[in-house]
Amino acid sequence: MSGTTEQPIRQQTQDERAENPQDRPAASLKELAGTLNPEVALVLDRALAAEDISAAEATLLFGATGPEYNATVLVADELRRRTVGDIATYVVNRNINFTNVCIKRCGFCAFSRDFREEEGYFLPIEEIVRRAQEAWDYGATEVCIQAGLPPQMEGDLYIRLCGAIKEALPDIHIHGFSPEEVLYGSVRSRCTIREYLEGLQAAGVGSLPGTSAEVLDQELRDRISPGRITVDQWTEVITTAHQLGIPTTSTVMFGHRETPAQLASHMALLRGIQQQTGGITEFVPLSFVHTEAPMFLKNLVQNVRPGPTGMDVVKMHAIARIMLNNWIPNVQASWVKEGSRMSQLLLTAGVNDLGGTLINESISTAAGAQHGQLMRPSEFRGMIRGAGRVPAERATTYQLRRVFSHTDEEHDPLDLVGENVEEIFGSYNRLVKLDTYRFEHPRHKQNAESAENNAESAEKDNQNSAFSAIPLRPLR
Numbered sequence: 408m409s410g411t412t413e414q415p416i417r418q419q420t421q422d423e424r425a426e427n428p429q430d431r432p433a434a435s436l437k438e439l440a441g442t443l444n445p446e447v448a449l450v451l452d453r454a455l456a457a458e459d460i461s462a463a464e465a466t467l468l469f470g471a472t473g474p475e476y477n478a479t480v481l482v483a484d485e486l487r488r489r490t491v492g493d494i495a496t497y498v499v500n501r502n503i504n505f506t507n508v509c510i511k512r513c514g515f516c517a518f519s520r521d522f523r524e525e526e527g528y529f530l531p532i533e534e535i536v537r538r539a540q541e542a543w544d545y546g547a548t549e550v551c552i553q554a555g556l557p558p559q560m561e562g563d564l565y566i567r568l569c570g571a572i573k574e575a576l577p578d579i580h581i582h583g584f585s586p587e588e589v590l591y592g593s594v595r596s597r598c599t600i601r602e603y604l605e606g607l608q609a610a611g612v613g614s615l616p617g618t619s620a621e622v623l624d625q626e627l628r629d630r631i632s633p634g635r636i637t638v639d640q641w642t643e644v645i646t647t648a649h650q651l652g653i654p655t656t657s658t659v660m661f662g663h664r665e666t667p668a669q670l671a672s673h674m675a676l677l678r679g680i681q682q683q684t685g686g687i688t689e690f691v692p693l694s695f696v697h698t699e700a701p702m703f704l705k706n707l708v709q710n711v712r713p714g715p716t717g718m719d720v721v722k723m724h725a726i727a728r729i730m731l732n733n734w735i736p737n738v739q740a741s742w743v744k745e746g747s748r749m750s751q752l753l754l755t756a757g758v759n760d761l762g763g764t765l766i767n768e769s770i771s772t773a774a775g776a777q778h779g780q781l782m783r784p785s786e787f788r789g790m791i792r793g794a795g796r797v798p799a800e801r802a803t804t805y806q807l808r809r810v811f812s813h814t815d816e817e818h819d820p821l822d823l824v825g826e827n828v829e830e831i832f833g834s835y836n837r838l839v840k841l842d843t844y845r846f847e848h849p850r851h852k853q854n855a856e857s858a859e860n861n862a863e864s865a866e867k868d869n870q871n872s873a874f875s876a877i878p879l880r881p882l883r
């Protein structure tokens with residue numbers, strides 16, 4: 408027993424509660440709504456009247472707790488219902504992250520490896536095409552291709568990659584190459600961003616992921632990922648793609664060092680782009696996975712949070728719906744980051760899409776996410792039905808392919824793969840251990856090749872020369 412005297416908790420009297428209208432028991436839902444903070448209520452009313460809320464108003468919503476938080480979620484759900492109805496979608500696709508070797512060192516990235524590290528891998532074009540073919544055979548309509556930036560990359564690699572996939576699979580949609588990769592391809596090819604995008608388009612790219620955005624705030628980027636593509640460059644790649652008729656997605660990474668005001672400005676910037684070009688298909692909030700992120704693990708950046716809280720996640724999606732609803736109709740929950748239970752919950756907070764089957768999720772797995780590498784189509788359908796909505800498979804750019812209005816007995820080929828997913832499709836954890844696809848620096852390759860050529864011609868010389876007696880060895 409401690410020596411302190413416990414005080415009995417005194418209940419407020421009814422008269423005392425009546426002094427503060429917010430504390431007074433509400434006799435009806437309408438009355439309950441009347442107890443909301445008037446400033447928050449005004450913002451939500453404007454959103455319900457189909458007005459665009461400002462970045463400052465969105466910032467206010469990020470601070471919502473209690474009834475104001477619940478009202479924000481309710482309004483997001485209502486706006487979703489009005490704009491896209493009760494259908495919730497998913498896409499059957501495969502991720503091909505063809506190399507983890509990267510010249511950059513973004514503080515949040517646990518996926519990339521230096522070219523000297525043992526775990527660096529690089530898939531050759533034939534293997535990438537084989538993976539795309541395998542995905543197609545399992546019912547995928549899209550391959551999503553993103554990777555690290557390998558040193559001394561041949562500038563036209565991404566373009567040749569698209570050409571090779573399209574030659575084998577003319578009807579597959581290539582959703583590939585983040586603005587950071589497009590910029591790198593253009594720099595390595597010594598051409599403009601527009602010229603590079605034209606090359607990708609001619610080779611068959613269908614859309615670009617709007618990743619490498621994190622938070623579009625230059626000061627914050629300089630802290631968490633110095634040397635990363637700048638806000639202006641990111642905007643240039645995205646708007647140029649739209650001008651050429653290449654649609655893109657859009658994303659945000661949250662739960663690290665950013666402020667609500669930065670998140671709101673980020674969405675305002677995306678909304679401004681969309682108002683000009685109309686080229687953005689969806690918005691995807693991505694929770695920061697801190698477990699293996701260098702800036703958290705090694706304390707490289709001060710004051711980094713260990714990812715968002717559950718309420719942060721719900722608010723991020725709900726406020727995205729409220730802020731972007733008039734311009735970007737689709738808000739996606741990422742099961743890779745949030746898991747299936749939270750993703751289902753987000754369907755009640757403005758979300759109408761659950762992303763792709765992925766088959767080979769690598770980037771979040773490397774960062775310590777625990778949600779697996781594949782989501783089967785039937786699992787998506789179950790989550791959507793459980794939330795009282797109608798599941799549908801979509802194409803990358805949101806045309807509906809199949810709507811499952813009634814309980815479906817259908818099984819997609821991907822539903823029939825057993826538990827041994829890694830055996831069939833491989834996995835990130837296996838790939839980094841395999842010697843078959845070990846990354847070799849082009850400089851070393853060139854040295855080895857020229858040594859081999861030297862050795863070959865010397866061998867010939869030897870054979871032609873009756874006087875040669877020096878044994879030849881390839882140079883190291």
Ligand code: SF4
Nearest residue numbers: 509511513516519555
């Ligand atoms: S986020 Fe992309 S560019 Fe940055 S280190 Fe990782 S792979 Fe490289």
